Amino acid sequence: MDNSNGLVLITVFSTFLGAVIALIFAGRNTTQRWVGFVASLTAWGSSLALLILATEGTPQVYRFGGYDAPFGIILVADSLSALFGVMASTVMLAGFIYSIHCKDKCVEYPAFLPLFLFMQTGLSGCFYTGDLFTFFVFMEIMVLSSVSLVAISDDRLGLEAAFKYLFISAIGTLLLLLGISAMYATFGTLNLADMARQLETGDRPLLATGAAIFLTSAYLLKSAVFPFHFWQPDFHTTAPTPVHAVLSSVVVKVGIYGIIRLITLLFENEAPQIRSVLLVLGIVGIFFGGWGALSTYNGKRLLAYSTIGQVGFILVGIGWGSALALTAAIIYAFNHAFIKSALLMVMGLISSRTSPKTADFKHIEGLGPKLPPIVGVLWFLGGMSLAGIPPLNGFISKLAIVQSGVEVMAWVPLFLAVFSGFLTLMYMFRTWQYVFQTKLEKTVVKVKGFTEGDSVLAPVLLISICVFLGLYARPLVYLAEVAVEQISQPHIYINAVRLFGGG
Amino acid sequence: MLDILTALAVGFLFAVGVFQLLRRDLIKAALGFSLLFNAINLFILAAGLFDGRAAPYTTNVENGQTPSDPLVQALILTAIVVSFGSYSLLVGMVNIISRRFNTVDSDKLTELQK
Numbered sequence: 248m249d250n251s252n253g254l255v256l257i258t259v260f261s262t263f264l265g266a267v268i269a270l271i272f273a274g275r276n277t278t279q280r281w282v283g284f285v286a287s288l289t290a291w292g293s294s295l296a297l298l299i300l301a302t303e304g305t306p307q308v309y310r311f312g313g314y315d316a317p318f319g320i321i322l323v324a325d326s327l328s329a330l331f332g333v334m335a336s337t338v339m340l341a342g343f344i345y346s347i348h349c350k351d352k353c354v355e356y357p358a359f360l361p362l363f364l365f366m367q368t369g370l371s372g373c374f375y376t377g378d379l380f381t382f383f384v385f386m387e388i389m390v391l392s393s394v395s396l397v398a399i400s401d402d403r404l405g406l407e408a409a410f411k412y413l414f415i416s417a418i419g420t421l422l423l424l425l426g427i428s429a430m431y432a433t434f435g436t437l438n439l440a441d442m443a444r445q446l447e448t449g450d451r452p453l454l455a456t457g458a459a460i461f462l463t464s465a466y467l468l469k470s471a472v473f474p475f476h477f478w479q480p481d482f483h484t485t486a487p488t489p490v491h492a493v494l495s496s497v498v499v500k501v502g503i504y505g506i507i508r509l510i511t512l513l514f515e516n517e518a519p520q521i522r523s524v525l526l527v528l529g530i531v532g533i534f535f536g537g538w539g540a541l542s543t544y545n546g547k548r549l550l551a552y553s554t555i556g557q558v559g560f561i562l563v564g565i566g567w568g569s570a571l572a573l574t575a576a577i578i579y580a581f582n583h584a585f586i587k588s589a590l591l592m593v594m595g596l597i598s599s600r601t602s603p604k605t606a607d608f609k610h611i612e613g614l615g616p617k618l619p620p621i622v623g624v625l626w627f628l629g630g631m632s633l634a635g636i637p638p639l640n641g642f643i644s645k646l647a648i649v650q651s652g653v654e655v656m657a658w659v660p661l662f663l664a665v666f667s668g669f670l671t672l673m674y675m676f677r678t679w680q681y682v683f684q685t686k687l688e689k690t691v692v693k694v695k696g697f698t699e700g701d702s703v704l705a706p707v708l709l710i711s712i713c714v715f716l717g718l719y720a721r722p723l724v725y726l727a728e729v730a731v732e733q734i735s736q737p738h739i740y741i742n743a744v745r746l747f748g749g750g
Numbered sequence: 751m752l753d754i755l756t757a758l759a760v761g762f763l764f765a766v767g768v769f770q771l772l773r774r775d776l777i778k779a780a781l782g783f784s785l786l787f788n789a790i791n792l793f794i795l796a797a798g799l800f801d802g803r804a805a806p807y808t809t810n811v812e813n814g815q816t817p818s819d820p821l822v823q824a825l826i827l828t829a830i831v832v833s834f835g836s837y838s839l840l841v842g843m844v845n846i847i848s849r850r851f852n853t854v855d856s857d858k859l860t861e862l863q864k
Binding site: 380383384387390391394395398406407409410413414417418420421424425428429431432435 | 828
């Protein structure tokens, strides 16, 4: 059992254990909350420790049962997956804190918190797995639990949206399985490191290109990139607020992570073609997401559309593909998770104070002045950060993207991306005007008191992380640089996994 | 011969599954899914590294028999469990939808469009 780090196991499976224990205490809400909180906090702490270990040294590996890869199943935390894992566990912890103080009826449901924890297990499992088939299993855990969470939403339309998503995601699962079995037929293994080792030495096998197409389209479908986006606004808008906050911010990053992993580790030959597709899809997505967000009249739906646009920026970064652009894409993905979840929680706590609970502009128009000023401050900071105004962290990520675009001299895509980035500013200001700057003569809806709605604690935590990462961006940039340095040399990953007989 | 039969079966199941998936009736669409998952399972089986017929691990390789690939069978077993889980969730949701909206015609489920 040498060279096997149990921290990886704790990061992935502490929430699983927490979910099982919480299921035993079904019906006792306080106990469930404490168990889940401790589990989520453990996952957060160990993911941070893993990030330090993986960045300072070599990738950390956990071998199930002590068997060496490729015969045993392994979990690998190199600095890319550790960075994404910290992002996921931080946002999930904040989402958990929000759901503790959430006044939705569905939070009282005995399976809500266990399902939330199962979703975190699936999510972090996707980031840490070193095995394609295990990736599929974790992704299914994530999809099934998130579908159940949306189906029990307070919003009556949640069931229909969840059904729609389950259909679409089942098609994505089919594509993923096709890709995985094509990879197995080609390489005779499912271990990522083993495939990469065979690719380094051997010639191009027959089915690898087909597998690349299947896997890429499955990942694009999971992260709601432009032509596969149609399920996303419905599914995310009808979700309960804490679930929406994690769906729109970290769950869509699974596909991004998968694409980065694939094009750097496995498909270096197909990478130029995949990149050019991603670049086009990214720019169309930025336009489409911004346009959709401008033309909708629902606060939560606006933020769901905005996610399509922001994922577009990340894809543009991956599409340029230089080391700086990949760093920018990782920084963007990391920052966007915090901004978007914080904004969604603020929108959720605004809408939880309306009497028919909704984020429709007809109902929340002019609601802002009646709320305590901290809500406005949070929304303003988050909105400016999303639009990329200094000194917030959104500015850092936009700056990194623009800088990498200048470096590769891709002037036309850069111009299009920056131009459509102004759409972000427009729709954030539009919401600000509607909610906080409009003075209504007579109130259309009844507004509840401050204590009757959702708590303001979780968005305060997330926004302060955003402000901190904007003022002191050096650590994040350094971590992203290390991650790119590691993934651009596949042999670091392969050596760390220490394949059986491979030395 | 068995290769061609497997390929034909995968293709047939895919064709029927996609056809059922595109129908308006949600129950038929859900059935299409179970067909599609079975097509994928057969495809995984065909993706095995060596296509022997003898049982793995117990066969004496020296007498000329090729063992079958045990890993694809383990994969199919996992895929069956996972797809069964999502299929039962799908059917359960069709059940609730049919009770709540009194229809399983997907054209009549248009509340989200408003």
